[in-house]
Amino acid sequence: MSEQTQVALATLKLYFKEKNLANEKTTKLTKWLKEGKNNKYKKRRDSWFPDYDKFVDSLVKDYWKSINQQKSERDTLVRQLNKTCATALVDFAKKTTTTEQSLTIVGDTLAKVQTQEATAVADQKLFVKLLAALDKRVNKEGTAKLVKLQSSARSAHEKAEASATLLKENRNTITQAQKQLSEAKTQLAAMTKQVTSVQALAKEKMTNLAGIADEIRNLRKPTTDKEAVLHSDIVKRLDAEAGVDTITKGQQQVDQSLQKAKELVTRFATGTVQSQNEAALGKIRNALQRANQHWLKVSDTEELDFFDPSPYYAYYTNIWVYPQANTRVKGMAQDPYLKGGLDKSHFFVKKKGELVKLSSGGWCLWEDFWTQQQKERADYLMAFASFLEKQYEVMDDLKGQDKLDRIRGVLSQAQRVIRRFNKGNPLAISALAPEPIYEEDLQQVTSPHELISPLREWIKLTESNIARVKAEDDVNTNAGSWYSNTDWNTLLRVPQYRTQSDNLISPESTCAPTTFTMMAERAGWSRADMIEAIDQRFREEGADNLERHWKNKGKKFLDWINARATKNYQKVQAGRLGERHFEKVAENMREHAQFEDLTIFYHYLINSAHFTSINSSGSHNIRLQQGLENDGDFGKQGSYAYKRYNTLSSDLATRKLVKDHLDLGNVVMFSIFHKGAGQSGTHNYFIQSITKNGFVVDDPYGLGNTDYVRKSGVTSDLYKAKGGNKHRNDYNFKNRPVLSLLRKDFTMKAGQDLKDDESRGDANLLTWEMMTNSSSRIINYVVVWEKKGAS
Numbered sequence: 001m002s003e004q005t006q007v008a009l010a011t012l013k014l015y016f017k018e019k020n021l022a023n024e025k026t027t028k029l030t031k032w033l034k035e036g037k038n039n040k041y042k043k044r045r046d047s048w049f050p051d052y053d054k055f056v057d058s059l060v061k062d063y064w065k066s067i068n069q070q071k072s073e074r075d076t077l078v079r080q081l082n083k084t085c086a087t088a089l090v091d092f093a094k095k096t097t098t099t100e101q102s103l104t105i106v107g108d109t110l111a112k113v114q115t116q117e118a119t120a121v122a123d124q125k126l127f128v129k130l131l132a133a134l135d136k137r138v139n140k141e142g143t144a145k146l147v148k149l150q151s152s153a154r155s156a157h158e159k160a161e162a163s164a165t166l167l168k169e170n171r172n173t174i175t176q177a178q179k180q181l182s183e184a185k186t187q188l189a190a191m192t193k194q195v196t197s198v199q200a201l202a203k204e205k206m207t208n209l210a211g212i213a214d215e216i217r218n219l220r221k222p223t224t225d226k227e228a229v230l231h232s233d234i235v236k237r238l239d240a241e242a243g244v245d246t247i248t249k250g251q252q253q254v255d256q257s258l259q260k261a262k263e264l265v266t267r268f269a270t271g272t273v274q275s276q277n278e279a280a281l282g283k284i285r286n287a288l289q290r291a292n293q294h295w296l297k298v299s300d301t302e303e304l305d306f307f308d309p310s311p312y313y314a315y316y317t318n319i320w321v322y323p324q325a326n327t328r329v330k331g332m333a334q335d336p337y338l339k340g341g342l343d344k345s346h347f348f349v350k351k352k353g354e355l356v357k358l359s360s361g362g363w364c365l366w367e368d369f370w371t372q373q374q375k376e377r378a379d380y381l382m383a384f385a386s387f388l389e390k391q392y393e394v395m396d397d398l399k400g401q402d403k404l405d406r407i408r409g410v411l412s413q414a415q416r417v418i419r420r421f422n423k424g425n426p427l428a429i430s431a432l433a434p435e436p437i438y439e440e441d442l443q444q445v446t447s448p449h450e451l452i453s454p455l456r457e458w459i460k461l462t463e464s465n466i467a468r469v470k471a472e473d474d475v476n477t478n479a480g481s482w483y484s485n486t487d488w489n490t491l492l493r494v495p496q497y498r499t500q501s502d503n504l505i506s507p508e509s510t511c512a513p514t515t516f517t518m519m520a521e522r523a524g525w526s527r528a529d530m531i532e533a534i535d536q537r538f539r540e541e542g543a544d545n546l547e548r549h550w551k552n553k554g555k556k557f558l559d560w561i562n563a564r565a566t567k568n569y570q571k572v573q574a575g576r577l578g579e580r581h582f583e584k585v586a587e588n589m590r591e592h593a594q595f596e597d598l599t600i601f602y603h604y605l606i607n608s609a610h611f612t613s614i615n616s617s618g619s620h621n622i623r624l625q626q627g628l629e630n631d632g633d634f635g636k637q638g639s640y641a642y643k644r645y646n647t648l649s650s651d652l653a654t655r656k657l658v659k660d661h662l663d664l665g666n667v668v669m670f671s672i673f674h675k676g677a678g679q680s681g682t683h684n685y686f687i688q689s690i691t692k693n694g695f696v697v698d699d700p701y702g703l704g705n706t707d708y709v710r711k712s713g714v715t716s717d718l719y720k721a722k723g724g725n726k727h728r729n730d731y732n733f734k735n736r737p738v739l740s741l742l743r744k745d746f747t748m749k750a751g752q753d754l755k756d757d758e759s760r761g762d763a764n765l766l767t768w769e770m771m772t773n774s775s776s777r778i779i780n781y782v783v784v785w786e787k788k789g790a791s
Helices: 003-019 024-034 038-048 052-141 144-219 226-230 234-241 244-262 270-298 372-392 400-422 449-461 511-523 527-540 546-564 579-587 595-607 618-629 651-663 748-752 768-772
Strands: 319-323 346-350 640-645 667-673 682-690 694-698 764-767 779-787
Touching: 003 024, 003 052, 003 226, 024 038, 038 052, 052 144, 052 226, 052 234, 052 244, 052 270, 144 234, 144 244, 144 270, 372 400, 372 449, 400 449, 449 682, 511 595, 511 618, 511 667, 511 682, 527 546, 527 595, 527 618, 546 579, 546 595, 595 618, 618 640, 651 667, 651 682, 651 768, 651 779, 694 768, 764 768
Parallel strands: none
Antiparallel strands: 319 346, 640 779, 667 682, 667 779, 682 694, 694 764
16 A cells, blocks of 8 residues: 555545544445545545545644644744854853953962062061161160150051051952852853753754755645645654754753853952052051161161171162162162162162152163163063064065965964063073964963064064965954954954054044054954944844944944035045945945944944044043943943043153053053144054154054154144145155055055055154154143053
C-alpha cells in the first residue's frame, strides 16, 4: 500500500469516526481504496458522502492555524533568545574589558600603595630617631620649653601612626578588590562560554525553523494533497527540532547569567584611595616636618647626625635644602638655580623654622631639575624610538602580506612594551625581537607622549594602500586599519593627525572640534564610540528606523550650519557643496563621515550650540566626553576631569604644568592667539609632546611659522611669512586639501590617507623662542583632561 493510500485511508477513517458511520458503504469504500480502485472510490465517496471534502477543508484549516501558532511561538522565543544572547555577550565583553582595565588599575594602585606604605614606614623610622634625639635632650636639660616641644612632637607622632594605619587598611581593601575583580573575570569567561553555547543552539533552532518554514510553504501550495497535509510530521518536527522547553531553558540560563553579571564587581575607583593615601602621607610628612622644626629650634648643631653618621649636606645663607621624601640634607641652594646633581624634587627649610616653597623652577635649563626617574624615562623611550626607526628602515624591502604582517607585529610588540613600561617593569630593548609576530590584545594602553610621533608613522601604514593586499572596506567602520577591524589609534591611544581643511563642516573654522577629536582618540575613544553615542541619542528620541533618522537629522544639521553662516567659508564644505546634495551626504554620514565632523554633529544634537564652544566651555566639553565614553549615557561620570588654566605665572610655569600632565598620560590642548598683539582671533590645537626646543603640537590648520611673535605694533600672522601682507593661500604654511568631490576628501577614508600638503600641521613646534621673543602671550588658555584618580 502506497504512502498516499495510507494517508487517504487514515483521513477516511477519521471522517467515519467523526460521523459515527459503519455500514456497507463504508466497508466498500475502504475496500476499494485498499485495492487501489481510486476512480471508483472517489466517485462513490463524493456521491455517498458529499460533505467529505468540506470536512477535510475544515480539518486542514484548523491544522494550519495550530501549526502557524506553534511556529510563531517558537520563532518569537528563538529570536528573543538569540537577541538576549547577543545583548549578554556584548555586556560581558564590555564588563570583561572594564574588569581587565580595572585589574590593571588595581595592580598599579596596589604597587603605588605599597610604595606609599614603604615610604610611610621609612618616615616613621626617621620619626622614632628624631623623638629619641629629643628625649635625649629633654633627659639632659629638662627645661619646660623642651618638655613642651617633646609633647608636641609625640602628639604629631601619634597622628602619623594613625595615618600609617589608614595606608595599611587601604592596601587590604585594594587586595580584596583585586580578588573580587579576578573572580569576576573568571565568572565572565565562564558565562561567555555558556551563553556562546546557548547562542549556537539558538542559531541551530533558527536554521531548523527556516527549514520547516520551507516545508510549510511547499505543503500550502494548491497542488498539495490536503489529506497529505493532515498527516504530515510538521508538529513532531517542531517539537523535536525547536522544542519550547529547550528554548525556554536556554532563555532562563541567559537571563540568570545577565542578572549574575549585574552583581559582579567589575570597576575599581582608585581616586578615593589615592587621595586618602596622599593625604595620609602628607599628614605623616607634615608631622615629621613639625617635629623636625622643633628639633631645629633647640639644636645648635649644623649636621643632623641622628639621620646619618656622615650626612651629605650643604649650607648656604642659612637655608637648608631637603628632599620631599625625608629630611636628610641633600644639596645646596645656588643663586639663582639649584644645581650640583640634585636628582629629586626639593623644598627649602630655613634653619630656624618656617617652610618656604620652592619657586616654579625646574625649567631654567632643560634637565636641571629632572629627577632620576625622569632621566631614566627619557633614556628608555629614546632607545625604543630608535629601535622603531631602525625597524622602519627595512619596510621598503618588504612587499604585500609580508609587509602587512611586519607592521602589525611591530605595533603589537609596541603595545606589549608600553604596557610593561607603564607598569614600571620595562622590557629590555636589547631583548626585543627584530621581526616581531602579531599577538591579538584588545586592551588599550596609553602610549607615552614621546612615542606618539614614531608610532603614528607605523599606524599610517595600516591606513593606506599596500600593494598586493586587498583592503577590507567592510571592517573599516571604526576608522581603523584598512586590513582588519583593529583601530590602532585608540588601541595605543596615539591620535590620528586630523586636518580641519578637509572637514565637511566649515573647514576654515573647525579647529576646536578637530582638536577635540584628536584629544578623544588620545583618551581612547574611537569613531565607533561616537557612532554608538549618536545612535543612542536617536533611540532616546524614539527613532524606529535609525537609517532614516540619520538622514533626516543629518540634513537638518547641514541646513542649520549654512543658515548660521555669514560668510561662505563658514558653510558646509566652505560653500562648495550645493544644498541639493545635502540629503545624499546626510544619508551617508554614519558610514563615511570623518570622526571630527561627527563630533560637530553630536555637539549639535546634545548641546544645541555652535562648535566654537566645544573646548572653551567646560560644561559642553564634559558632556561630549560623557556621551562619547559612556555610549550616550549622561548618567555616568566620565573618566577625565576638565581643567582650564586661563592664566599662568610664566612660560616656565606653563612648561612644567604641561610636562607633568603629559608624563601622567593626561590630555592637553592649547588655545592660542594666532595673530599679532592687539588683534582678535584664537586657534586650537592638540599638544602631542614636549621637547627641549618647545611644545610638539598637532595643528589642524597647518604649519605654524616659527618666526611668528606677538609684539605691540608688529603685524604678524602664524600662517604667513614674517612681515607678509598677502593672503594666507599665498604662503606655504596652511594645509591644502585635495578639493575633489570625486575623491570625496571630506570622508573618513580620505582623511586617513592625507597627502603631504594636507598634513603640514602634523607634529609641529611651538618653540620656546616664539614665546620668549613675544611681548604679548601667545597661549590664550590651556585645557587639560586629567585622569580621575591619577597621581
